[in-house]
Amino acid sequence: MEVNTTMYKIGIVGCGVIGSFISKKVVDGTIKNAKIIAVYDRNLEKSKKLSELTGAKICNSIDELVKENLDLVVECASVKAVEEVATKSLINNKDVLIMSVGALVDKDLFLKLKKLAKKVSRKIYIPSGAIGGLDAIKALRLGEIYKVVLKTVKPIKALEDSLKNLGYDISSIKNPIVVFEGDVFEAIKKFPMNINVSVTLSIVSEYPAKVIIVADPNAKLNRHEILVESSIGKLKVCVENVPFEENPKTSALAAYSAVRLIRDLSESVKIGT
Ligand SMILES: NC(=O)C1=CN([C@@H]2O[C@H](COP(=O)(O)OP(=O)(O)OC[C@H]3O[C@@H](n4cnc5c(N)ncnc54)[C@H](OP(=O)(O)O)[C@@H]3O)[C@@H](O)[C@H]2O)C=CC1
Numbered sequence: 596m597e598v599n600t601t602m603y604k605i606g607i608v609g610c611g612v613i614g615s616f617i618s619k620k621v622v623d624g625t626i627k628n629a630k631i632i633a634v635y636d637r638n639l640e641k642s643k644k645l646s647e648l649t650g651a652k653i654c655n656s657i658d659e660l661v662k663e664n665l666d667l668v669v670e671c672a673s674v675k676a677v678e679e680v681a682t683k684s685l686i687n688n689k690d691v692l693i694m695s696v697g698a699l700v701d702k703d704l705f706l707k708l709k710k711l712a713k714k715v716s717r718k719i720y721i722p723s724g725a726i727g728g729l730d731a732i733k734a735l736r737l738g739e740i741y742k743v744v745l746k747t748v749k750p751i752k753a754l755e756d757s758l759k760n761l762g763y764d765i766s767s768i769k770n771p772i773v774v775f776e777g778d779v780f781e782a783i784k785k786f787p788m789n790i791n792v793s794v795t796l797s798i799v800s801e802y803p804a805k806v807i808i809v810a811d812p813n814a815k816l817n818r819h820e821i822l823v824e825s826s827i828g829k830l831k832v833c834v835e836n837v838p839f840e841e842n843p844k845t846s847a848l849a850a851y852s853a854v855r856l857i858r859d860l861s862e863s864v865k866i867g868t
């Protein structure tokens with residue numbers, strides 16, 4: 596089914612669990628005809644580790660990485676990194692895949708990047724990440740959408756950093772509690788490492804999601820329950836994701852979805868919406 600047999604040159608910004616997972620899948624051939632050419636992380640040790648695995652050049656800045664001969668830059672660093680990574684990638688004539696989708700809750704930034712991508716004829720890829728059902732929501736969007744709700748239930752350790760920042764006493768949480776209920780704008784501000792999916796959902800539905808976050812001391816999985824109501828029909832999707840051991844904030848599905856997206860770039864058959 597492959598049509599493009601030229602080598603796809605990839606740069607990675609953020610050498611944490613997602614960056615490492617994508618790199619492993621390039622090295623083991625799951626993503627075919629691709630090579631990791633350059634890596635950058637603010638933590639040099641993590642860059643070195645990925646460089647050892649892939650043979651990629653270690654870059655010392657985003658500026659250095661985007662000057663390399665690349666087809667695609669994969670941002671898997673942080674919400675704060677997105678504007679710089681995406682802007683510089685596009686200006687330097689590279690496609691960009693954004694994992695820290697939360698940054699795009701800023702509509703001005705989203706529209707600015709979209710306009711820039713069009714101007715330079717490059718693409719911005721936003722994977723489904725840790726959720727499912729985006730294919731159906733894209734179609735529902737052609738009707739009228741009037742409700743979008745995301746209820747996320749995560750183990751305490753997945754939410755720990757954000758909860759501490761918000762002043763929660765983690766040790767006192769003995770039963771599942773709602774730690775957030777509000778709109779997508781507030782959700783990503785308070786939980787920037789945990790709820791990127793709410794922004795993906797809002798972008799695809801073009802409707803600001805209502806978000807509920809539950810911290811569950813008994814949970815082992817990251818659960819995302821999605822409800823979309825529209826004039827075309829109702830969609831309910833629930834995913835129960837295995838978290839990464841090395842970073843329990845992140846579901847394995849998020850990394851797999853990026854791997855699948857990159858792999859499918861060279862497929863001639865496209866399935867879903
Ligand atoms: N779209 C989705 O569905 C999902 C998105 N995500 C998001 O994807 C991103 C990557 O996730 P994950 O791999 O689990 O995260 P990790 O924390 O495992 O890795 C991120 C790496 O990027 C580094 N980093 C952060 N900011 C910068 C920067 N400005 N410049 C260079 N390096 C930087 C971090 O360094 P340091 O350790 O110093 O912070 C860390 O080494 C996160 O933003 C996460 O929230 C995660 C899950 C699902």
Ligand SMILES: O=C([O-])CC(=O)C(=O)O
Nearest residue numbers: 725789790791792845846
């Ligand atoms: O991996 C997940 O379950 C979701 C996540 O962290 C995010 O959306 O930021």
